Amino acid sequence: MEQLLEIQIKRAGYTDEKNAIRDISFSLKEGELAGLIGPNGAGKSTTIKAILGLLPVMDGSVIFCGNKRYAYIPEQPVFYNDLTLWEHLELAASAYNINQVVFQERSSRLLRLFRLDGVRHYLPATFSKGMQQKVMLVIGFLLKADIYIVDEPFMGLDPRAIRDFLILLQQERSRGAGVLMSTHALDTAEKVCNSIILMSEGRLIMKGSLDEIRKTCGLREGSLLDCFNKLLEDSP
Numbered sequence: 001m002e003q004l005l006e007i008q009i010k011r012a013g014y015t016d017e018k019n020a021i022r023d024i025s026f027s028l029k030e031g032e033l034a035g036l037i038g039p040n041g042a043g044k045s046t047t048i049k050a051i052l053g054l055l056p057v058m059d060g061s062v063i064f065c066g067n068k069r070y071a072y073i074p075e076q077p078v079f080y081n082d083l084t085l086w087e088h089l090e091l092a093a094s095a096y097n098i099n100q101v102v103f104q105e106r107s108s109r110l111l112r113l114f115r116l117d118g119v120r121h122y123l124p125a126t127f128s129k130g131m132q133q134k135v136m137l138v139i140g141f142l143l144k145a146d147i148y149i150v151d152e153p154f155m156g157l158d159p160r161a162i163r164d165f166l167i168l169l170q171q172e173r174s175r176g177a178g179v180l181m182s183t184h185a186l187d188t189a190e191k192v193c194n195s196i197i198l199m200s201e202g203r204l205i206m207k208g209s210l211d212e213i214r215k216t217c218g219l220r221e222g223s224l225l226d227c228f229n230k231l232l233e234d235s236p
């Protein structure tokens, strides 16, 4: 499998030294779904922002191998108050330079998948939290990217929307796209991620498959939550 993304961060963050993330390195391959896991404030969003080049302090390297195209879906939905859902999609399509045929095909498929067809001419700024999250996913996945970087996608999604999103991830991965996803949903991450990057207090605690993590923790049958708790207990 071809490498899509290589990350080696020595130190990155904001101007406030104490919130910096340190010594984070991992990579993402074609078809891989990597889960970025850790408690509140562990540095997951900061790591994502470092990858996207959005931080004032960044000592390290982020390589998008072979000019790979990426899409980013942020944690907080952001909408223009006066634009409808459809107008948001048209705007994204023009920003991404997506041609009309691909735009029509992908937008219809995504709106159908997330059951948003009936509200395409409404204002997302007035939608519920879960519907807003679905709109963010539709906008982000409009681009046929090589890499999707998704910051906590499950917040506010109902079980059916979670299932729909997981179907979408599977479809994109099966054509070779890689996904880096930060989440607190450990039970879901355990089922769907093929690699886990565990962070705490701005540092990488462990990375690997669930089986590798279980082995290291000495918890052969343990859930990701059990391993996570054990590693955090053991970390200095």
Ligand SMILES: Nc1ncnc2c1ncn2[C@@H]1O[C@H](COP(=O)(O)OP(=O)(O)OP(=O)(O)O)[C@@H](O)[C@H]1O
Pocket: 014, 015, 016, 019, 020, 038, 039, 040, 041, 042, 043, 044, 045, 046, 047
């Ligand atoms: N804009 C900012 N300016 C300064 N410090 C920030 C900023 N955003 C986050 N931080 C700090 O960086 C640290 C890591 O925060 P980050 O948002 O990366 O954590 P997280 O793992 O994504 O947490 P959560 O699960 O709560 O979303 C925290 O101490 C936080 O206070």
